[in-house]
Amino acid sequence: MKKQTALFLGGLVVVILGYYLTHYAKPNVQVNNKTCPVSGQNVNHTDTYVHNGKEYRLCSDQCKESLSKNPGKYLGD
Numbered sequence: 389m390k391k392q393t394a395l396f397l398g399g400l401v402v403v404i405l406g407y408y409l410t411h412y413a414k415p416n417v418q419v420n421n422k423t424c425p426v427s428g429q430n431v432n433h434t435d436t437y438v439h440n441g442k443e444y445r446l447c448s449d450q451c452k453e454s455l456s457k458n459p460g461k462y463l464g465d
């Protein structure tokens with residue numbers, strides 16, 4: 389493969405990847421809730437759960453497990 393062709397293909401990959409990231413890979417919205425949607429206690433800063441593109445904070449990994457089993461029950465959608 390010629391060097392110029394390799395550079396062209398490399399550039400093309402970067403352009404496609406950049407397009408994909410800006411158009412399709414939207415970052416999750418930080419809900420920044422202060423209380424856990426499962427237990428109602430204050431959240432910690434390590435346990436989070438993403439649902440419908442929103443990132444919720446939780447108080448424990450047990451709540452994370454409960455939420456992942458039945459997100460509609462706690463998040464209402």
Ligand SMILES: [Zn+2]
Nearest residue numbers: 424427447451
């Ligand atoms: Zn909790």
